[in-house]
Amino acid sequence: MNRIYLDNAATMPLNEQVYKKMLSVFESYGNPSSVYQTGREARKLLDKSREHVAKAIGALPSEIYFTSGGTEADNWAIIGAALEKGSGHIITSSIEHHAVLHTCAQLEKMGFEVSYLPVDSSGLVSLEDITNALKEDTFLISVMYANNEIGTIQPISEIAKKAQEKGILFHCDAVQAVGHLPLDVKALGVDMLSLSAHKFGGPKGVGALYIKKGTKIANLINGGAQERGRRAGTENVAGIVGLAEALRIANDGIEQKALETAKKREYLTDRLFGLIPNIKINGNLESRLPGVINITFKGVSSQALLIRLDRCGVAASAGSACTSGSLEPSHVLKAIGLSEEDAKNSIRLSLSNNISEEELYEAANIIASQVQEMRGVSGVK
Numbered sequence: 001m002n003r004i005y006l007d008n009a010a011t012m013p014l015n016e017q018v019y020k021k022m023l024s025v026f027e028s029y030g031n032p033s034s035v036y037q038t039g040r041e042a043r044k045l046l047d048k049s050r051e052h053v054a055k056a057i058g059a060l061p062s063e064i065y066f067t068s069g070g071t072e073a074d075n076w077a078i079i080g081a082a083l084e085k086g087s088g089h090i091i092t093s094s095i096e097h098h099a100v101l102h103t104c105a106q107l108e109k110m111g112f113e114v115s116y117l118p119v120d121s122s123g124l125v126s127l128e129d130i131t132n133a134l135k136e137d138t139f140l141i142s143v144m145y146a147n148n149e150i151g152t153i154q155p156i157s158e159i160a161k162k163a164q165e166k167g168i169l170f171h172c173d174a175v176q177a178v179g180h181l182p183l184d185v186k187a188l189g190v191d192m193l194s195l196s197a198h199k200f201g202g203p204k205g206v207g208a209l210y211i212k213k214g215t216k217i218a219n220l221i222n223g224g225a226q227e228r229g230r231r232a233g234t235e236n237v238a239g240i241v242g243l244a245e246a247l248r249i250a251n252d253g254i255e256q257k258a259l260e261t262a263k264k265r266e267y268l269t270d271r272l273f274g275l276i277p278n279i280k281i282n283g284n285l286e287s288r289l290p291g292v293i294n295i296t297f298k299g300v301s302s303q304a305l306l307i308r309l310d311r312c313g314v315a316a317s318a319g320s321a322c323t324s325g326s327l328e329p330s331h332v333l334k335a336i337g338l339s340e341e342d343a344k345n346s347i348r349l350s351l352s353n354n355i356s357e358e359e360l361y362e363a364a365n366i367i368a369s370q371v372q373e374m375r376g377v378s379g380v381k
């Protein structure tokens with residue numbers, strides 16, 4: 001069966017070139033902290049990777065800290081800022097990834113105060129709500145660049161400016177944006193920014209936190225002096241090399257690729273609208289990730305639809321991969337005002353820029369026929 005992968009926001013297939021480069025790194029076993037030849041080789045690979053990643057997002061190499069992924073980067077930024085302060089107030093949005101939300105919930109248990117900003121029906125945070133939420137002791141604002149379920153892109157540079165005016169740290173979970181949209185940390189004005197390799201064709205289990213020079217946050221992982229004494233643990237050298245290589249490839253012609261992907265997204269959307277009545281796109285149509293479509297099929301349970309699609313060779317998901325299997329409707333879809341019913345009848349299709357029009361044509365046909373079959377059974381047309 002021809003498999004069609006429409007879940008790139010959950011993870012992307014490892015780029016072939018990245019894989020080959022990583023293999024060569026696995027062959028040299030050096031520990032970057034060792035002073036002899038093999039160690040020095042590994043150190044060199046690390047340094048080079050750090051330079052690549054820094055350049056790709058407009059940072060200095062000394063501002064890049066490698067982590068075990070996007071989740072750790074988010075945890076470090078938020079817990080690190082909180083531990084540094086000791087007490088106080090954090091502002092975040094109600095549609096963040098669980099790596100941010102559950103971290104904030106843990107801090108609440110420890111006595112910190114957290115405001116979870118509402119979003120409008122398209123998933124946008126408002127600057128006014130941020131201003132209104134500010135308190136005397138607010139020390140951190142954390143808002144994601146682009147939402148992983150509906151793709152909505154937030155006004156990050158404006159939020160960063162507001163935070164800067166007030167002397168508050170600003171962290172941005174840019175895991176869905178890096179490698180998909182051109183992005184420059186200096187132009188954005190963020191203090192911290194999270195990224196993850198497997199969301200742009202790199203390996204799983206490796207990411208990075210950008211920490212602007214001079215930003216004071218406590219360490220999260222303690223031990224050796226790796227990452228300039230701020231993130232301990234022998235480095236995942238092959239993973240880091242893979243991250244840097246994947247980002248280099250993803251960033252090559254990124255604006256063009258984003259345009260192409262958006263075009264494919266529109267093609268698929270148009271096909272679905274042409275074939276299936278009673279459907280609705282969720283998210284902000286003007287400000288959205290190029291590859292993400294979140295769509296409600298009235299009267300069609302997403303869990304059952306996804307199983308049917310899988311049987312037909314189409315891989316997609318309901319919102320985030322992390323919550324699939326749970327019966328709770330997505331917190332993101334609830335936050336943008338969908339009824340529980342509609343939230344449970346919505347799926348996410350996420351494209352990469354190298355999917356073909358033929359695949360999208362076929363995927364639309366499969367989705368349409370499955371939706372129609374299910375509606376026939378449930379009586380909804």
Ligand SMILES: *Cc1c(COP(=O)(O)O)cnc(C)c1O
Binds near residue numbers: 068072147173174
């Ligand atoms: C995937 C994702 C994460 C988690 O990254 P991992 O590397 O999988 O830990 C965090 N935030 C967002 C927005 C994501 O999409």
